Amino acid sequence: MMEKNAKIYVAGHRGMVGSAIVRELERQGYTNIITRTHKELDLCRQDQVEKFFAEEKPEYVFLAAAKVGGIVANSEALADFMYDNMILEMNVINSAWKNGCKKLEFLGSSCIYPRMAPQPMPESCLLTSELEKTNEAYALAKISGLKYCEFLNKQYGTDYISVMPTNLYGPNDNYHPEHSHVLPALIRRFHEAKESGAKSVTCWGDGSPLREFLYVDDLANLCVFLMNNYSGNETVNAGTGKELTIKELTEMVAKVVGYEGEILWDTSRPNGTPRKLLDVSKAAKLGWTYKTELEDGIRLAYKDFLENPMRAER
Numbered sequence: 001m002m003e004k005n006a007k008i009y010v011a012g013h014r015g016m017v018g019s020a021i022v023r024e025l026e027r028q029g030y031t032n033i034i035t036r037t038h039k040e041l042d043l044c045r046q047d048q049v050e051k052f053f054a055e056e057k058p059e060y061v062f063l064a065a066a067k068v069g070g071i072v073a074n075s076e077a078l079a080d081f082m083y084d085n086m087i088l089e090m091n092v093i094n095s096a097w098k099n100g101c102k103k104l105e106f107l108g109s110s111c112i113y114p115r116m117a118p119q120p121m122p123e124s125c126l127l128t129s130e131l132e133k134t135n136e137a138y139a140l141a142k143i144s145g146l147k148y149c150e151f152l153n154k155q156y157g158t159d160y161i162s163v164m165p166t167n168l169y170g171p172n173d174n175y176h177p178e179h180s181h182v183l184p185a186l187i188r189r190f191h192e193a194k195e196s197g198a199k200s201v202t203c204w205g206d207g208s209p210l211r212e213f214l215y216v217d218d219l220a221n222l223c224v225f226l227m228n229n230y231s232g233n234e235t236v237n238a239g240t241g242k243e244l245t246i247k248e249l250t251e252m253v254a255k256v257v258g259y260e261g262e263i264l265w266d267t268s269r270p271n272g273t274p275r276k277l278l279d280v281s282k283a284a285k286l287g288w289t290y291k292t293e294l295e296d297g298i299r300l301a302y303k304d305f306l307e308n309p310m311r312a313e314r
């Protein structure tokens with residue numbers, strides 16, 4: 001259990017996940033949270049990271065910093081995604097360990113699982129067959145981070161864990177027109193269509209793929225829960241265990257945003273994987289479950305989008 005005054009470093013605290021972890025820690029009464037902006041500390045620079053850890057010696061680390069992007073960004077910059085993420089993770093995890101960090105939690109992503117994984121995907125399907133090519137670089141970097149935690153545990157007896165979330169959304173999301181994930185991209189498109197009075201919005205594919213979404217504050221709650229209640233080499237999936245079609249999602253976003261025009265489907269565009277659902281029974285057995293239903297979460301995310309137009313531009 002983390003003491004309420006334990007020194008906790010949240011890496012990536014300005015990002016969607018990192019900021020949610022800071023909110024959750026503060027909500028639970030943790031008083032000694034340390035952070036650094038990207039400008040103050042470039043986690044890809046080994047010298048800077050080593051100096052920071054040697055000076056601060058945090059007792060606990062949540063590693064939520066990463067070079068993150070949607071499918072377009074990922075597939076166009078495979079080399080950059082691999083290099084930045086691999087270097088960043090190795091720097092932070094290694095420096096944490098060298099400086100006596102008691103427990104570290106590494107944030108990955110469900111894209112670490114094989115392209116043809118059984119659905120829903122259990123933690124045990126890791127490295128059982130080939131990865132999806134479009135985000136292979138990112139996935140390999142994340143698998144390396146997870147494995148590095150496992151190997152430190154095995155070789156040096158540390159207590160480093162990892163968590164693999166499904167698609168996330170919520171406050172501080174990235175709404176960039178080309179570099180965002182599906183749900184924030186839809187929020188932005190329907191908002192802009194409503195503002196401009198567009199008669200229709202055209203979406204990619206036929207709307208049939210099934211996807212799962214977790215509100216980021218629920219993930220943050222799980223992250224703190226795992227830091228306090230879980231030890232083990234195998235990762236823990238973070239999701240709702242519930243799925244819906246992209247068509248249903250699109251209609252839900254349009255409803256929340258208040259867009260009343262037509263939704264068209266461009267079937268010449270790719271659909272992506274037909275189904276992507278996490279098996280969340282492990283987190284459930286540990287005693288955790290999500291709280292925010294999707295429509296309520298989209299409402300909260302849209303409110304944040306409207307209240308923070310500058311951030312929505314990033």
Ligand SMILES: NC(=O)c1ccc[n+]([C@@H]2O[C@H](COP(=O)([O-])OP(=O)(O)OC[C@H]3O[C@@H](n4cnc5c(N)ncnc54)[C@H](OP(=O)(O)O)[C@@H]3O)[C@@H](O)[C@H]2O)c1
Pocket residue numbers: 011012013014015016017018037038039041042043044064065066067068088107108109110164165166167168169172173174181
């Ligand atoms: N978003 C999702 O749907 C999703 C789903 C599953 C898993 N995850 C995982 O959650 C983690 C965080 O994702 P997120 O959505 O919160 O991403 P995000 O909003 O882009 O936040 C990432 C943060 O990391 C910082 N960062 C990146 N490179 C850095 C560097 N070299 N030095 C210092 N800081 C650096 C970024 O700062 P700058 O912006 O200043 O670069 C940003 O504040 C990732 O591991 C990701 O795989 C996310």
